[in-house]
Amino acid sequence: MSDAVHQLYQSLAYPSMSHPSTDPAVTAVAAKLAGLDIPTPSCANILEIGCASGHNLLPLAARWPESRFIGIDFSDAAIEEARTTADLAGLGNVEFHACDLRDYDPGDDSFDFIIAHGFYSWVPLPMRQTLLDFCAANLSHEGIATISYNTLPGWSLRQSVVELTRLLEQRPAAAEIGPDHERILAFLATAAGTHTPYARYLTDVLHDMFGKGSTVLPFDDFGPINEPCTFLEFAAHAGRSGLKYLGESCLQDNFPPSLAPGAEESLQPLASDPLALQQAIDVLTNRTFRSSLLCRADAPVQTRITSATALHFSVRCAHRLEGTRLIDSSGNELVNFEHPFALAFFSALADTSPQSVPMQEILEIMAERLGDQFDPTNSLPVIARMVMDSARQNLIQLRYEPVRFESAVPPRPNLGALRLLAAKNQKPLVDVYHAPCTHDEGRRQIAKAMDGSRSIEELAALSSSVMPNLDFHGWLAHLAARGMFA
Ligand SMILES: C[S@@+](CC[C@H](N)C(=O)[O-])C[C@H]1O[C@@H](n2cnc3c(N)ncnc32)[C@H](O)[C@@H]1O
16 A cells, blocks of 8 residues: 555544535446446445545435445545535435455456546556456446546656756745745736746646645645556556556547547548557547546457437436537527428427437427427437437437426525535535535535525525625526436
């Protein structure tokens, strides 16, 4: 064990986060479209390795009462907190163990989903080996492991910045700059400027690092261990442990949007070698981070998956439709639809947003709107291809199962047990799509009062005394649209 890693996590609390890229409702879609007949997440055995205080695992346990959850971590304090939160929220389907992964014996259990986020690159090499060996030995036959890691060559400039920052810290001149990492990063950003493409790139990198803040940096970029690797090294390591690379945990990350338009076509000669293709993509996009899916080497992976599989999932679109144009949250036009099927599809999604509804329901709305233009035999394959393409371009998000919720503000807003505990303990609130949402102290105080006992007017009065400048009703509508109310 690296004493430095152990000491860090025993002495400092890791800032809690939920990670949508680890949500089995998302990873199961990517696995299924990669050809694996993955078990249903709502009735599965799910393990998180390095779960910290359970902020990622607990909302999943609340969502799927029929599934069984285990979280392990070697930080005693984090596990104590995770157990207390589970008890207070009344979650009986989750258990937490304070132990080193090397000592964890799951007995006869096998896992349909194993999550190790923020683990692989941040532990010593023998522990990386233990992680992959554990997954190979304990995944169910058609189970998947979601493992995140930092990648080269994208991470190499950051490595140089970390080394330089550490060197400067040791020099007497550091007294002129300031004692901590953040001040040195800010100093370097000022010195780098923005006068050349390299300077702009370096400054962006420095700002990105700086932006993680003093609570995250000691664990992440400046963690005692942070060893990025190339994608091919990771895939080879997995292969030696008896695991197989399936794809990225979010479908759209297999072909990230930062690739040049038409790149999928120009990279076609590499299509028969998916590992080389992914390595090429990392070099072309300077990717710094991956969240990859692995399955057992002997898992039955079908190679011929048709687009029709996409019609079995649920779907939502987080963008806005204005006439025939799809607009993102920054006001950029993403697509201007010409094909009537595309327009009917996206207008059905606009009507059902922000929920994620079964594709079948969307097809029914489309059939009604398209009238004679929709004929099930010929239209379905065209729509299935369009759904796949839109999902890969991140225009829509596919999920294994629907997400239904009331997006209007209820008369007595109630955030539910887990979110109320999060507000009380100064943690991010996790929305219905498993995304974290951080709040300042004022909003947190108001959130703590949203326990179903107060009317909107009473909460508005509290808001005007705590945060007179807050657009309270706008914020409430935002929380409702993210499915935060029970
Ligand atoms: C960077 S944090 C990630 C936490 C969480 N998974 C996330 O992504 O937000 C790494 C976690 O792994 C735990 N950890 C590191 N080495 C471990 C080991 N050998 N056995 C068990 N837990 C370990 C640490 O205590 C810490 O909570």
